[in-house]
Amino acid sequence: MNELIKKAASLLEANEVQVVIGYGLGSAKRPQAIFVTTPAGCEQLMFDNRCIQNLAVYLTKQEIRKLGKPAIVAPLPVLRSIVQLVAEQQLTEGDLVVLGIDPDGKLLEFSSFKAIESFLSDHKIVIEEKYLKKIEEIKNMPVGERFAYWVELLEPCFKCYACRAACPLCYCTRCTIENNQPQWIPVASHLQGNLEWHVMRAMHLAGRCTDCEACYHACPLGIPIHLLNKSLIQDLSESFGDYGPKISEPNMLSSFDPDDKESFIR
Amino acid sequence: MQTGNYSINEPSMSKLFDNLAEKGKTMYAPKNRGERILFQKVEKFGEIAGDYLLTANSAKEVVFPRYEKVFSYKKTQDGILINDPTGNPFSEVVLWGSRPCDAAAFIPMTNTFEKDYIDNLYVKRRKNLLVLSFSCNTCDEFCFCTSVNGGPGNTAGSDILFTRLQTGDFLAEIITEKGKKVVEENSSLFEASTAEGKEQSLAKVEPRFNQDEIQAKLQELFENPLWAEKSRACLGCGTCAYICPVCSCFDIQDEAHGSQGTRLRCWDSCGFSLFTLHTSGHNPRPDQGTRWRQRILHKFRYMPDKSKIAGCVGCGRCSRSCPAGINILDTVTAL
Amino acid sequence: MSEFEPKIVAFVCNWCTYAGADLTGTSRIKYAQNVKIIRFPCTGRIDFMLLLKAFAEGADGIIVSGCHPNDCHYTSGNFHARRRWITFRSLLDFLGIDVRRIQFSWVSAAEGAKWAEIANTTVNNIRELGPYTDYAKVAVHLKKEAKV
Ligand code: SF4
């Protein structure tokens, strides 16, 4: 941690960055996002396994961009989001300094976005065993039962959109769900409205989602909506090969291979 | 207001629940749902969650559903037919297991919907609602009811307040005529008693601020860097408003379907960037700082200025659930 | 009881399948009348959500069809669409929406007979599966009184 604090303080000292986006302990002794603007303030920076919010979400927020050039504390999930944001042209080289944290908690420095990409090629997205089992279990239900399962699971959703707000890749300033002329997806949180909202969310993140789980952790009702994203990650990697954020290749769903294989088109 | 104290034992509690449910009333109570405990419809006493401080969602859905039909219309040869749901019968609802803060929230909520404009949908639901609350014997670091004129054994807003005494029995304080009627109709379950032992059974919720002082300070602080500072991590979601028992903003949506359709009111939140966005593109609250200011001012200045009651009952739900870890106490105590 | 007549909605591209279906007609090939065709500029324009809207409105089955690979009027619309269908189909299946009720196909402007065959087999398959009410049921809220 000392390493991180020292590095962050020196970046602010030298005015290389104007703000450090990191984790600190909040008043209720929970880790939360903090925005440090002075070298002395860097003492507050911390990192442990309770730091689960994906800080990359702040890189595209106007309120944070106004603070100046940021350095960002970036454990694996944040690094993945950064690369995906770069691939989608939301970040440019020189926009930020990445203070990477490797899985052992050590500080990582990167010379370029490419360097992050190559680091990530050794740290691929792997869906956890417990989730693979859960997905399998759902897939094995008879189709009607499976549908009823999801309807019931999504029923409590009151559309607070915390899942969207917490996702670094949901950076649109106007979401499809807010287009109501004509109304496309019902705004009301009834069964159809909820189902279509989550179908839309999953589809818009297909091939882009980096499995950070920020959406799930954000949901105040604890709805495991990330299962949809995880199941898609599994299926897409089977259909289209190596899954994960990449700068050197086009996005999975905005590109194609003339030889894409399927078994259902006649 | 108080109309008497009774005691009731645990087996009789379950009998009371059954008696109310048998009368065809819709029962709402805290119940496990996936990973959380939520207020939701329950059929049987056994479904009610045993161990909880507060439900993740608030109980406001019983009077202010997350979406609600205002009217529906249909174009016919004889003109446009309008169906106004306020003419329909509304089911009688029992809210079972609310906390004193949940119950207290119905007071500012009623101010909102019954003061300047009388909202018939709300009036009908509120009239048909019986509130059976339970005092708190525990609290956590997010609770601050005692700073907003409430408390872990507060009776405001409830029809009956139950307190689990150290003896294992419950003290039942009858607060309203509705509550009295429940006792009369189930008199074999209740025994006359005193309020003795109540205080010792309540959680200790330390006061965190003085609501009147906050209200006074907020008369001045409209332009202040504090709003942006305290909301820096805010993601602009709807969690704090949707989870709040007092928040009552809504949006009007039409769901049209050919020549018929429905007008709905759906929850909305002042935290959303689109909430105040004008058609012109201008947004008078252009960032999360100004939106956070609105939230605090509305609850701690505008509402008490107007009707003497704060728009916050100190349940702490917003702070417990905020995905960015924003704690409303941090802002209020920093004023 | 009268026999169940499936309602099928077909989302087709203008340049191939729509023209193909037209050829079916001009060649006087008879096919099931249950299929309501909706024309799109290209399969790339067929928004995934349209399929759900069709189910919400009570469709029992859906056909999605366009130009064969390499024949798209806009060069690659159908290649993009294919990836999206693979993705969407996997998501729908995971959600328990009955993907046996969605038939994807490539039908060119010259394949009038193939269109008739796709339409007929789809209608037969759906006839066997029976009416589809799962999705339409979650969309009936409009007709009911709003919940408490
Ligand atoms: S959808 Fe969820 S898991 Fe995927 S990138 Fe967004 S927040 Fe992370």
Ligand code: SF4
């Ligand atoms: S965070 Fe949860 S309740 Fe809010 S919109 Fe997402 S799934 Fe629904």
Ligand code: SF4
């Ligand atoms: S819940 Fe938290 S992040 Fe969401 S709007 Fe409220 S303060 Fe902001």
Ligand code: SF4
């Ligand atoms: S503002 Fe927060 S603490 Fe106050 S009543 Fe609403 S949810 Fe509870």
Ligand code: FES
């Ligand atoms: S024009 Fe037919 S698929 Fe693109």
